[in-house]
Amino acid sequence: MQHLDHDRLVFLALGESEADHGETDHLGACATCRGELENLQHVAGLGAATQTLRDLPDPPEHIWQGIDAEINAAEELPSLTGARRQRSAPTEPATDSPAAPPPADDSRRRRRWPRWATTVVTATAAAALGVVGTLAVLDVGRREPDPAPQQIVLASAPLTAYGQTPKDANGDARVFVDGRLHLHVANLPDVPGYYEVWLINPRNMEMFSVGVLRDRSGDALLPLPPNVDLEAYSVVDVSAEQYDNKPAHSGDSLLRGTLTG
Amino acid sequence: MTAVRQEPDPPPRDDLAQRFRAGDETALREAYDRYGRAVLHLATSTLANRSDAEDVTQATFVAAWLGRETFDPAKGSLIGWLLGIGRRKVIDRLRASARETRVVETVRQLPDPVATGPDPDTVVDRLVVADELARLPDDQRRMLELAFYDDLTHQQISTVTGVPLGTVKSHIRRGMASLKRRWEVDGAAPGPRPAGLSGTR
Numbered sequence: 001m002q003h004l005d006h007d008r009l010v011f012l013a014l015g016e017s018e019a020d021h022g023e024t025d026h027l028g029a030c031a032t033c034r035g036e037l038e039n040l041q042h043v044a045g046l047g048a049a050t051q052t053l054r055d056l057p058d059p060p061e062h063i064w065q066g067i068d069a070e071i072n073a074a075e076e077l078p079s080l081t082g083a084r085r086q087r088s089a090p091t092e093p094a095t096d097s098p099a100a101p102p103p104a105d106d107s108r109r110r111r112r113w114p115r116w117a118t119t120v121v122t123a124t125a126a127a128a129l130g131v132v133g134t135l136a137v138l139d140v141g142r143r144e145p146d147p148a149p150q151q152i153v154l155a156s157a158p159l160t161a162y163g164q165t166p167k168d169a170n171g172d173a174r175v176f177v178d179g180r181l182h183l184h185v186a187n188l189p190d191v192p193g194y195y196e197v198w199l200i201n202p203r204n205m206e207m208f209s210v211g212v213l214r215d216r217s218g219d220a221l222l223p224l225p226p227n228v229d230l231e232a233y234s235v236v237d238v239s240a241e242q243y244d245n246k247p248a249h250s251g252d253s254l255l256r257g258t259l260t261g
Numbered sequence: 262m263t264a265v266r267q268e269p270d271p272p273p274r275d276d277l278a279q280r281f282r283a284g285d286e287t288a289l290r291e292a293y294d295r296y297g298r299a300v301l302h303l304a305t306s307t308l309a310n311r312s313d314a315e316d317v318t319q320a321t322f323v324a325a326w327l328g329r330e331t332f333d334p335a336k337g338s339l340i341g342w343l344l345g346i347g348r349r350k351v352i353d354r355l356r357a358s359a360r361e362t363r364v365v366e367t368v369r370q371l372p373d374p375v376a377t378g379p380d381p382d383t384v385v386d387r388l389v390v391a392d393e394l395a396r397l398p399d400d401q402r403r404m405l406e407l408a409f410y411d412d413l414t415h416q417q418i419s420t421v422t423g424v425p426l427g428t429v430k431s432h433i434r435r436g437m438a439s440l441k442r443r444w445e446v447d448g449a450a451p452g453p454r455p456a457g458l459s460g461t462r
Contacts, residue, residue, distance in 0.1 A: 007430055014433075048410070049387045058297070066315075070319065070323045
């Protein structure tokens with residue numbers, strides 16, 4: 001049996017001409033040609049309907065943020081079925097444990113910082129400074145000049161270079177009983193913007209900004225919110241920030257350390 | 262009607278699918294930038310509720326990323342695979358809302374209030390064909406668009422474009438063959454359509 005010419009089937013499918021008598025007879029008898037014609041007609045119909053699909057709107061960015069958040073949450077879990085909050089906090093968040101914020105050169109993960117950074121502190125009054133552990137008397141002889149001698153230290157943290165930061169960058173953080181954070185930094189790398197100090201909850205990476213630093217080396221006393229929960233927000237982080245009107249963490253951490261009482 | 266259009270370049274055939282499968286994190290964002298529109302369109306055109314549609318879009322990309330090892334680039338395109346995941350999620354959502362509607366109806370004794378949007382399979386097929394159309398060589402795409410959108414005959418296309426009739430025929434035949442093949446591979450019901458689809462019952 002002589003099948004219909006394929007060009008002819010395309011013609012018919014596009015509605016350019018009607019099947020003549022002989023073609024109609026053939027299509028009635030030949031399932032192959034009939035099926036091909038039906039498929040081509042269907043594809044032509046789909047093709048005609050694509051006109052409205054050429055300029056589809058971009059999806060809103062919050063969908064991407066949702067994807068990013070869900071995937072980060074899923075990937076940080078040992079299994080996809082566990083609940084994130086049930087995981088115990090790592091004792092040293094500055095290591096490469098899954099809960100620790102990744103190095104700043106991890107492009108995808110970097111984007112999640114702004115979301116967390118917008119989370120407000122939800123610490124309760126029950127978690128006031130006084131519960132943070134044994135009191136220690138400041139070692140006044142250790143560093144001169146000390147901006148706040150005779151202060152009682154509630155918690156302290158040595159700060160070390162994080163990620164790609166040159167290893168000679170370092171610092172110390174101390175929380176005084178009067179609710180201020182004393183920060184000493186040294187050898188921070190030169191940055192085009194400024195330095196910002198954060199307290200981070202390593203369990204969920206929520207964070208808030210404590211203040212800014214201007215100098216590569218030096219001391220600062222920064223007031224903390226009166227109800228801050230230092231057991232939860234135990235990581236002190238110094239980041240490099242640009243003058244870009246973005247209040248969120250840049251993702252570029254220079255120093256990190258964990259407060260202990 | 263004009264044969265001259267300012268079109269974006271067709272998407273390149275590149276290694277995005279392979280990188281996606283291999284877990285390259287930049288590939289996820291690229292896939293979203295490239296195909297997020299199509300997935301969102303599938304969801305918004307089939308689901309009445311915008312927020313449901315956005316949820317489905319988000320869930321589609323999350324499921325695709327977490328299940329990327331089940332994606333076989335040899336069996337179909339990345340967009341076809343993503344739309345397949347989105348289609349299942351849309352259908353799940355439609356079924357769930359149909360159940361809710363039935364409950365409500367039982368209580369209120371109202372007639373079926375659910376507006377029936379386009380069938381998800383049809384939307385997927387259109388998106389797949391649109392993607393293939395965008396990938397065709399310029400000449401083939403241009404002539405098919407004139408045939409599809411402007412309803413021109415081969416002869417009219419030849420006149421409008423100044424391309425000889427025989428060449429027009431050949432472009433259209435090849436373009437149609439590519440669209441059909443792609444529809445068979447990536448459409449909502451993949452696999453070659455049997456000859457005599459509706460003829461021999």
